[in-house]
Structure formats: C-alpha cells, structure tokens
Amino acid sequence: MSIDLEMPPKLRPGDRVAVLSPSFAAPGLFPERHEQALRRVREELGLEPVEFPTTRRLGATPADRAADLTAAYADRSIRAVFASIGGDDQITVLPHLDPAVFRADPKPFFGFSDNTNLLNWLWFHGLAGYHGGSTMMHLARGGGVQPVHLASLRAALFDGGDLVIEPVAEFTEEETDWAQPISLTEPARPVPHPGRVWHQPDRVVTGRSWGGNLEILHWNLAADRWLRPVGDYAGGVLLLETSEEMPPAEEVFRMLRNFGERGLLRQFPAVLVGTAKATVFTSPRPAAERPKYRDEQREAILRAIDAYHPEAMVVFGVDFGHTDPQWVLPYGGAITVDGPARTIVAHF
Structure with missing residues (x-):
C-alpha cells in the first residue's frame, strides 16, 4: 500500500482505557451488562476502564459523542479506546472530529459494526486500529469471554507477535x-x-x-x-x-x-x-x-x-x-x- 499507517503503541497492566458509546449508548439501557463488561476489563485484562459523559447517555448528539472521543484521545493517561457497541449513525459523528488530536497521541481503538465508520476515518488519516472488541457484546458475554476473543484482544493490547x-x-x-x-x-x-x-x-x-x-x-x-x-x-x-x-x-x-x-x-x-x-x-x-x-x-x-x-x-x-x-x-x-x-x- 502507498499509504503509511501508524500502529498504536502497546499497553501495560494497570493502564486506563476509555469505554465510550460513539454510536448507540447501550450501557444506559442495560447497565448491569455494562457493569459486567467493566469488571472484566479489570479482571480479565488488568486495565482500568474510564467512562465519559455520553457512555450511558441515550440520545446524545453526534457533537457530544465526538467531544467524548476527542477528550479520550486528548487525555494522555488514556491508553486505549473501546466502543461499547455499534449503532446506525456514527457517520454523523465524524465531521465533528479533528484528526490532529488523534494523530498527536495515537492509541488503539476497538470496535466493529457501526464503528467501521471510525476505523475507516482513522485509516484515512493514517492511523491503524482493531476490528472487534465491543465491550457489551463480547466482554460482557454470559458464561464468560470466549477464549479466541480474549487471546486476540490481549495480543492487540499487550503481547504483539503473530497469532x-x-x-x-x-x-x-x-x-x-x-x-x-x-x-x-x-x-x-x-x-x-x-x-x-x-x-x-x-x-x-x-x-x-x-x-x-x-x-x-x-x-x-x-x-x-x-x-x-x-x-x-x-x-x-x-x-x-x-x-x-x-x-x-x-x-x-x-x-x-x-x-x-x-x-x-x-x-x-x-x-x-x-x-x-x-x-x-x-x-x-x-x-x-x-x-x-x-x-x-x-x-x-x-x-x-x-x-x-x-x-x-x-x-x-x-x-x-x-x-x-x-x-x-x-x-x-x-x-x-x-x-x-x-x-x-x-x-x-
């Protein structure tokens, strides 16, 4: 490929990570499932989840959701960003984002479905991410996190190497x-x-x-x-x-x-x-x-x-x-x- 993409740096145990809702704020509708996801971020990944104002706010405007994304990337103590779930309108969030903020401190973004919008936006601006990793869908899963999901999530976050x-x-x-x-x-x-x-x-x-x-x-x-x-x-x-x-x-x-x-x-x-x-x-x-x-x-x-x-x-x-x-x-x-x-x- 002719474009040169920057891979985000790896994390260390104990790092703070943002859990955001750039699309649908499912944590506001299903708080118990969201809390289970946050516990597993701590227990399975050894990371400290951090919520932002629109993480649980149903009906948040695209501008407000963009403000939370911007704040998470501008905060040097936040080392990764997880989408809680997908949705159907994230494309309306993108015009409110300033790529300079994201380039200044690249960090791994995890999401899929409607979050393809943000992954593609990051790619367009020269930043790599990870396809997958919704907290509500896979980390909060009844019966525990699937081993293949956990293995690939840890590889993306910490281990690196070939999987x-x-x-x-x-x-x-x-x-x-x-x-x-x-x-x-x-x-x-x-x-x-x-x-x-x-x-x-x-x-x-x-x-x-x-x-x-x-x-x-x-x-x-x-x-x-x-x-x-x-x-x-x-x-x-x-x-x-x-x-x-x-x-x-x-x-x-x-x-x-x-x-x-x-x-x-x-x-x-x-x-x-x-x-x-x-x-x-x-x-x-x-x-x-x-x-x-x-x-x-x-x-x-x-x-x-x-x-x-x-x-x-x-x-x-x-x-x-x-x-x-x-x-x-x-x-x-x-x-x-x-x-x-x-x-x-x-x-x-």
Whole structure:
C-alpha cells in the first residue's frame, strides 16, 4: 500500500482505557451488562476502564459523542479506546472530529459494526486500529469471554507477535435477551460451525487490512468523504462482513459492484469474509434455512469478485465481526493469508 499507517503503541497492566458509546449508548439501557463488561476489563485484562459523559447517555448528539472521543484521545493517561457497541449513525459523528488530536497521541481503538465508520476515518488519516472488541457484546458475554476473543484482544493490547486465526469448532448466531438476568450468566446455545471455504488458495498474501462491515463501508462510499485514492489500498487484505440486518444476497452483490466500479475491489489480492449472521431475535430464521442464506451470500460475493478481480483469493467463514466467538483483527495492521497452507495469521 502507498499509504503509511501508524500502529498504536502497546499497553501495560494497570493502564486506563476509555469505554465510550460513539454510536448507540447501550450501557444506559442495560447497565448491569455494562457493569459486567467493566469488571472484566479489570479482571480479565488488568486495565482500568474510564467512562465519559455520553457512555450511558441515550440520545446524545453526534457533537457530544465526538467531544467524548476527542477528550479520550486528548487525555494522555488514556491508553486505549473501546466502543461499547455499534449503532446506525456514527457517520454523523465524524465531521465533528479533528484528526490532529488523534494523530498527536495515537492509541488503539476497538470496535466493529457501526464503528467501521471510525476505523475507516482513522485509516484515512493514517492511523491503524482493531476490528472487534465491543465491550457489551463480547466482554460482557454470559458464561464468560470466549477464549479466541480474549487471546486476540490481549495480543492487540499487550503481547504483539503473530497469532494464527484458527477455525472454530462451534459458533452461535442466537441472542439472549439482555433485559433478562440469565443473559449475564448463560451464553446462547452453540452449534457446529459451517467451516471455512477457500477460493483460489494458490498464493501467499501479506498486506495491511482495510474494510469491515459491508453496509457501513457502502455508506462511506455514498458519502464519498473518507475514502482515499484507490491506489492507496493496493496490495491489502480486504475484510468484509455483514450485520444482523442480514442484507439479501442480491443487495450484497450490488454493494460490491459499486466498490468494483470505483476500482476498489481490484486493489485487494486477498479477501477475508466473516461468517455471515443468518438470524436475529427480531427476525428469526429457522436453523434449516440459515445455510442457504450463507451459501447465497458467498455466491453473490464471488460473482462480484469474478467481475472485478477474478484473480483474488477469498476465504469465507472467518470469525470476525458479527460472530460469536469473535477474533479481533488488525485494521491497518498486517495479515498474512497463506492459501497453500490454508492459514491466516494476524501480525499484532
């Protein structure tokens, strides 16, 4: 890639970290779950969580949420920033941010879903982050934090080095009702994982990652504000995953077609696709119908790849984004996709 990205420094035990709500302030609606997440930041990670005025404030304005992000990055005692959860309007927060504040003290940002907006904004301004790590979703999980999530989170925060992003044997796309106390102690029932599918695994690619939630990326494409010249993405590893809104396969194809027409798809020799979430409690899909949704999405993505970058290597069924368990991945850091060995390695 032609852009030079700055990786944030590692933390030390006892460091202070911000827990913010740049999108939806779920901590204000589910305070018990939020408190469980804060306890696990202390107990599992050995860090001291710090809240800001809008962390629990439902309906906070974009300007106020931006002010908290700015304050967290301006505070030299804060060494990392965690998003509590996603949402649907973070793109309106970005115009209120001053990149000079963020560049003055780079620190790791963790989030996914609507937080793809901020990850992409940081990337645009030369700062790397981490895709994943929502406190409400994964740290507060009933039954404890998933081992793969904790391992990759610790690697991003402390350990560094290379971490193999292994396939998982079981996963769940069910949810527990956060309004019920049982959600704090019991996880959703897991089922066998559908497995990874490798397309054209004939090479080894190491590149800086970019991408995230497809729907949010498409919003950024429509806004046409925080996307760099396409050549700046050349040689990278593209991360793609869809949300609990479960866009139809044809819509996935059309969104990727738009990326292709802009010249973006052509830039990435390797693509990692998250295990697609195929049900949500507000619109449940029978278990027997979920593989069909994932198969149709895979076919739609391959149709777009075939049209705009037929040489690309693609791996489906990687557990990042809207998945449980969830691997935290570098965003702007290096990832190696080794097709012949069928391995993915994140370089933290």
